[in-house]
Amino acid sequence: MSIDMSQFHQVFFEECFEGLEAMESGLLNLDTGDIDSEVINTIFRGAHSIKGGSGTFGFNNVADFTHIMETLLDEMRDGRRKVTQPAITVLLGSVDCLRTMLTSIQGEQSVDSASVGKYKSALEIELAGSAEEPSVTASMDTPIANESSGLAADEVDLTEQGWKIAFCPYLDLLKTGNDPVRMFRELAELGEYSVSVNTHDIPAFYELDPEECNLSWALEVVGDIPVGEITEIFNWVEGDCELDIQPLAKKIAKPAPVEKVTEPEPSVQEIEQPKVVPVEINTAATTEVSKPEVQQSDNEQSKASATSVKASSSIRVDTAKIDTLINMVGEVVITQSMLSLIGENFSMDKLAQLKRGLSQLERHIRDMQQSVMNIRMVPISFVFSRFPRLVHDISSKLGKKIELKLVGESTEVDKAVVELISDPLVHLIRNSLDHGIEMPADRIAAGKPETGTIELNAYHRGGHIVIEIIDDGRGLDRKKLISKAIEKGLIDENSVLGDKQAFELIFMPGFSTAESVTDISGRGVGMDVVRRNIQALGGNIEIISDFGKGTTISIHLPLTLAIIDGQSVAVGNEIYIVPLVSIKESINITENMLNKIAGKGETFRLRNQYIPIIRMHEIFNVRPTNKANPGEGVIVVVERQGVLCGLFVDELLGPQQVVVKSLETNYRRVRGVSGATILGDGSVALILDIPGLVRFSNR
């Protein structure tokens, strides 16, 4: 019997990436010299669980690599090694390297062993440098983990023969996410090992709680093993078990001092090993199953981030949210049974009761809808958490001093939005770092503090989330922007621009005022892409800048992509939804207000501009209804990337929020239609895709 471990891989990878995230943020927090043991412990824990997990799943290259990191971190934790800037840099690099390794394993690609080897040797060099810290003289021979746990030297002599370990876990060992099998496996790596299990504490079957650990073990490991390595393995279960480690002296007659090779030990216990196997499997199964839950409650959301996992489509949800939802479902069930009771022998005198019940049901269902939508909401910290590293790396590269402030990290936003907003934000922050904040010398000359500040601020406003990127750098130079735009021929020489329009210039394709092109930014291809991405999400971006004092970029995004604000319009007998974001205005017109070009293309004069008209009847082949005045209608002026266009429809029916449903699930993509929605009467209305429609009509 074997368990298909691959079903746990996804969880493992997510945990690893979370662990890496935690390690990264911990490393960034480590101030040189000042060792906060809690921070180092966090980093160490991250490394340790990745090592353990990858060992369990047989990703030995990951386990080996993490082991070296762990050793380094362990020494830092014990204070045997100073936390130095180079060490942190190496560790940060190793975190990246691990991430790449895990990503390639996840994508079932081969791991780039060259770069792994590079980091591995860098780590080993760093590790070898520990010689300058001679806290334990004997540690030269066993640099890995000679725990200074009060073991006398004479005991070290005994290590050559091995250890006898009585391991008696408490009932809740498994609930803490520890897996004895994994620890035994680690023990087995140290030398010849045998294990026997004591099963007499197992209660009768009907009393058995599968999540409790009722077993205890007697283990023997033979070989040249320092006690530190043994205690290290049991480090994580220290509080959860009774542990007795005794040197195993009597078994081997002659202590072979030189040979490290493990001799075949004719142990009686070996016969017992097959017996253990089924038990092993059982414990493995329980642990693995209970692990996600344990992890979920343990991990604070702020640390967690799974967004970097490409293939992942799972989502971590706060248990409180699920509880609320379950409560609501309970309410709905109660209301439903009440209603069916009323309906059973209904008479008109129960009408008031029925109405009350229905309105209650309606309220519950609305609440339920809201909390279901809430499940998709994740804190914006999923995106923000990667920026400290980005700022750290780039600012040291540029030689600038920059402090990053994160505000409103717990602001919640739809997962789809989070995933799509991260690239534009990275771009904007790089811009701020590169162009916004000045060099320290320039800042002092300008009378500003040496350290620049970038603030990332997220908050809700109305149905939108607002993300602001505020820097106190040099700001945008209006005059320079305008002269550059004129030079590039983007605007007319004589045009007069307000502040807002001038700042808008940086969103034009190919516009850059940076004197030099660096690998960080300055090519002028970024901002137009940023704006396009944000508009594609149904949001917009604004810039306010004070020359010499700083820049504020604010991004407004809808909270969710699943519900949009729409305007329903009638075309013949059919109803279509126009997304409200693309509507500029709507005007009542009659046929004779339209002008024709070459007898075909129709235009409409909107103030001082001629805009093209798309007749929805024609483009969608709708039979016109027999209205009294067939020539009358409404022009809905829509904007597509700054270009205006008029949709000729019969009438406006009113604005409403619509739930977007995909047409492609059961059908296919349709030109000029971005999706469908269900109206109040249960019928289906199509949502117009304005850019697609304009392209379609131009054919």
Place this chain on the structure above:
Amino acid sequence: MTQELKTKGADQNRHNKEQVNGVQYLSFTLDNEEYGVDILRVQEIRSWESVSRIPNVPHYEKGVVNLRGSIVPIIDLREKLGIKFTEYTPLTVVVVLQTNDNNKTRTMGVVVDSVSDVIILDKTKIQDAPDFGAKLSNEFINGLVSVNERMVILLDVDKLLKLEELEELETNES
């Protein structure tokens, strides 16, 4: 008592036998012709209700309806097979089918005149459709079978409901 049990057992036996060699089909009519589809593909049978038309698609794709929250396209099988279109009546029936297109399961409704029966067929009795050459395409037809002296045309749901690429249609039109 025992006798009753016996007959019941025999019944069961016969039933099992049919299960081994037999497959169940749902039969329906289109203009006096009888057609059948694999019953495991049938999700439900509904009465005709008005659809929301989809612009610029082939005429036999009548539109989409809201089926308990999902958007499901409705296809007129008469028109798809080239049979004369008739107006829908209250007796017109929509058979909701599950189709498989490139490992993607879709739910679609087809409009038929009326549903007649569930028939259990012996697999071995199904014969291939004759080749009609250019006169009639038999690509949707899985085979023919005779039930009570009537011919039933067995349809391949996946091939029948495979949507033609829209881009292709557009270029053809323009």
